[in-house]
Amino acid sequence: MNQQINQFQQLIASYVGKLFRDHFGKGPESAMVSIGSNSITIYFRNFLTPSERVLLEQNQETIIHQLRQALFQAMIPELASYIESVTGIKPHEFYYDWSLPNKSGMLLAFCPEPVPGGQEVSQEFEGKAELEQEIVSISQMAQKTPEEIISYEVNPRTILIIRNGILVRIEKELIRLGHSELLKGIKRDLENSYLHNNDNFENMLGKRVVDCFVDWNLDSDKSVIVLVLNAK
Known part of the structure; x- marks a missing residue:
């Protein structure tokens, strides 16, 4: 892995932690950033706020999804701007999802042109x-x-x-x-x-x-x- 991509990964992972703390009051335990030729995938783990834990115990998953949907939509423009400041490329498309039982989630950004130094993805793989x-x-x-x-x-x-x-x-x-x-x-x-x-x-x-x-x-x-x- 080249040094530039490693630096991008560390900076984006750190910023995602800050973004979560600013919006949710709590950050994930870890955020693993993978940078392909024109995509950035952020896999975060061990993330569940105390209020969400209470709602989960009360089988109120719908409320959690609604709250997260609103907060993620608010986070996306900030994350897009930060990625542009770091890589020089502004993502034009975002996707996100989470698993409440696993306390994990995913943020995926697509960029309109290749990210400098991004890893070539493999079109062929087992299965x-x-x-x-x-x-x-x-x-x-x-x-x-x-x-x-x-x-x-x-x-x-x-x-x-x-x-x-x-x-x-x-x-x-x-x-x-x-x-x-x-x-x-x-x-x-x-x-x-x-x-x-x-x-x-x-x-x-x-x-x-x-x-x-x-x-x-x-x-x-x-x-x-x-x-x-x-x-x-």
Whole structure:
């Protein structure tokens, strides 16, 4: 890993911790930053505020999701500006998700041009074809077959899957009527039930799946899935 990317990773990880403390009053225990050619993935661990813990004990997960959604939306412009100040490239697209049971989460930024010194991602990895077929099957159960699916290995611990063209007509109508957040919440619950604890992933990839995250850009009819793996 070149020195420039290592410095970018450390600076962004440190800033994410500060951002969380400013907005949530508590930061994650760790933030692992992976910089690909035009993407920045931030995997944070051991993050749950005291108030969220109380709500979780009272089975009030919906409230936690709503609060986090609002706070993450407020954080994104600040994070985008900081990434631009560090790398010289301003991300144009953000995705995020979290796992309350695992106390972990993911922030993913796409940049309109390559990040200086960014690592070349691997278009070929063990189990790629089988993984994409499994994602197609899950998509069919939850909505429809994606018009396009792209997957690559950012590093030995991170696989990124992009799906384009997954919305059905009734979902597009809900978005037009202003029900995007409701739709996203329903889709998250539904897809997570298929994605989490999916033994097929581990059999295909030959590695244990530590975490799985999914998010959507409903306006662009696009979705991303991030698999966090145990390195061999």
